[in-house]
Amino acid sequence: xxxxxxxxxxxxxxxxxxxxxxxxxxxxxxxxxxxxxxxxxxxxxxxxxxxxxx
Numbered sequence: 001x002x003x004x005x006x007x008x009x010x011x012x013x014x015x016x017x018x019x020x021x022x023x024x025x026x027x028x029x030x031x032x033x034x035x036x037x038x039x040x041x042x043x044x045x046x047x048x049x050x051x052x053x054x
Contacts, residue, residue: 034040 035044
């Protein structure tokens with residue numbers, strides 16, 4: 001593997017890890033912060049239950 005290819009792989013992996021980090025922070029906010037906000041909690045409670053079809 002050439003050094004140029006390794007440099008490109010490091011850059012690509014760092015960009016992907018940045019995206020995944022931001023996505024992970026967003027998931028944590030959605031799971032733990034949003035349910036404690038009253039108007040979002042009321043909206044979530046008003047949604048119908050999800051019915052799985054077998």
